Amino acid sequence: MTASQASLRRAVVPAFEEIPGLTHGFERRLGPAGHEDRDSSRRRVAEALGPHGRLFLMQQVHGARVWQAPWEGRPEGDAAVSAEPGALLGIETADCLPLLVVDPGRRVVAAAHAGWRGTAQGVARAVVQALVATGSRPEDLLAALGPANDVCCYEVGDELREPFGAEASHLFKPGPRGKPHLDVRSGNVRQLLGEGLVAERIHHVAECTFHQPDLYHSYRREGAGGGRMISWVGFRG
Numbered sequence: 001m002t003a004s005q006a007s008l009r010r011a012v013v014p015a016f017e018e019i020p021g022l023t024h025g026f027e028r029r030l031g032p033a034g035h036e037d038r039d040s041s042r043r044r045v046a047e048a049l050g051p052h053g054r055l056f057l058m059q060q061v062h063g064a065r066v067w068q069a070p071w072e073g074r075p076e077g078d079a080a081v082s083a084e085p086g087a088l089l090g091i092e093t094a095d096c097l098p099l100l101v102v103d104p105g106r107r108v109v110a111a112a113h114a115g116w117r118g119t120a121q122g123v124a125r126a127v128v129q130a131l132v133a134t135g136s137r138p139e140d141l142l143a144a145l146g147p148a149n150d151v152c153c154y155e156v157g158d159e160l161r162e163p164f165g166a167e168a169s170h171l172f173k174p175g176p177r178g179k180p181h182l183d184v185r186s187g188n189v190r191q192l193l194g195e196g197l198v199a200e201r202i203h204h205v206a207e208c209t210f211h212q213p214d215l216y217h218s219y220r221r222e223g224a225g226g227g228r229m230i231s232w233v234g235f236r237g
Helices: 038-049 116-121 123-133 158-171 184-194
Strands: 009-011 022-028 054-056 066-068 079-082 087-093 097-103 108-114 142-145 172-174 180-182 202-204 229-235
Touching: 022 097, 038 054, 038 087, 038 229, 066 123, 079 087, 079 123, 087 097, 087 108, 097 123, 097 184, 097 229, 108 116, 108 123, 108 184, 108 229, 116 123, 116 158, 116 184, 123 184, 142 184, 158 172, 158 180, 158 184, 184 202
Parallel strands: 054 087, 066 079, 142 202
Antiparallel strands: 009 022, 022 229, 079 108, 087 229, 097 108, 097 142, 172 180
């Protein structure tokens, strides 16, 4: 292990670890004190993953547009697919939900950034549809949902119900202070199941970013200037 790889902490999904040639991870912060700026974080993670391939990141805008890697620069979008060995799809989060999807047989991967806006716009649904468009079957896909601001502490206003339409009744829970709490994780699971994924093939690193400052950055806890984690998935080049 190189020095750069040693500086990369991650949570993994056992089902993904069993797929030959696949690399993935939900990054954990290096320590609870301070943080890197965004560019330093991107350079460190890209260097650590260098032996496996090239890290592709987007300029995330809380939408549902799906890109196909490789690309140059950082295009505006929140989801991507790739069938190219060595193309590692990266997602930056600090409370939003990172979603990784793999078709093991076809060796195709996808990744998405799902905050409340992306979830309301159907970003998980868009990712599955993009994979199906490349030839994947939903029942063959494996999905992993990473650490995020969980329903336990995702307090929101009632005005957020409208963007979710009929789904709002399933995703908004009563909160202890009289305001609703939003279950983004369940929202994305419902989209995956609706597109034909098998429930047993949907996996979780179900840790709350807000409640674990020793492991994760949190936008709600640290503010806009806080750090970010990078999650990634791809087949090694």
